[in-house]
Amino acid sequence: QKEVEQNSGPLSVPEGAIASLNCTYSDRGSQSFFWYRQYSGKSPELIMFIYSNGDKEDGRFTAQLNKASQYVSLLIRDSQPSDSATYLCAAGDQAGTALIFGKGTTLSVSS
Amino acid sequence: KAGVTQTPRYLIKTRGQQVTLSCSPISGHRSVSWYQQTPGQGLQFLFEYFSETQRNKGNFPGRFSGRQFSNSRSEMNVSTLELGDSALYLCASRHDRNTGELFFGEGSRLTVL
Numbered sequence: 001q002k003e004v005e006q007n008s009g010p011l012s013v014p015e016g017a018i019a020s021l022n023c024t025y026s027d028r029g030s031q032s033f034f035w036y037r038q039y040s041g042k043s044p045e046l047i048m049f050i051y052s053n054g055d056k057e058d059g060r061f062t063a064q065l066n067k068a069s070q071y072v073s074l075l076i077r078d079s080q081p082s083d084s085a086t087y088l089c090a091a092g093d094q095a096g097t098a099l100i101f102g103k104g105t106t107l108s109v110s111s
Numbered sequence: 112k113a114g115v116t117q118t119p120r121y122l123i124k125t126r127g128q129q130v131t132l133s134c135s136p137i138s139g140h141r142s143v144s145w146y147q148q149t150p151g152q153g154l155q156f157l158f159e160y161f162s163e164t165q166r167n168k169g170n171f172p173g174r175f176s177g178r179q180f181s182n183s184r185s186e187m188n189v190s191t192l193e194l195g196d197s198a199l200y201l202c203a204s205r206h207d208r209n210t211g212e213l214f215f216g217e218g219s220r221l222t223v224l
Binding site for chain 1: 213
């Protein structure tokens, strides 16, 4: 069974700190990886996507991919209370037509 | 640019009934996917349509079905509803079949009594 594993948290960080979110995936055939943010009662919102090994930066967010270790991470710099949400990691299946989601990590940023 | 639009947003049904949910993708997007989100199982893939053809299907019973129209709009149907079908049903669209970002609608929250 293809799976994406995430620590459910909650992960608590003070305002201004770096939040580090991690996930692992089981399908070595996955080629695309995504991070979504979901506020309570809302739908998932795409934050970052990464296809190649290494780092990808977008503003305060950095996604990291290590295909050899089957590991994906998301760093949030200068965390803000508005970043408090559930973060979902997803891996594309081999066909690229479906996303396999982790169950999410809850992040809480205190002011 | 309008986002993914889902209707209805909320609905209540009783066991044994059927339900149809509708999704209008972002203009120009040809791929539409459906996902079920529950507290226990998280987000799970139901099926994906591209150019009116179902290209992929998740591990759900045959009571769950869908279709896509020539204008890329999609519907999903759940027949003989069970209590466990209570969930948030999310539609997502992307421009191409298997590349690019997937954008979600606000979802249809189904409660089965």
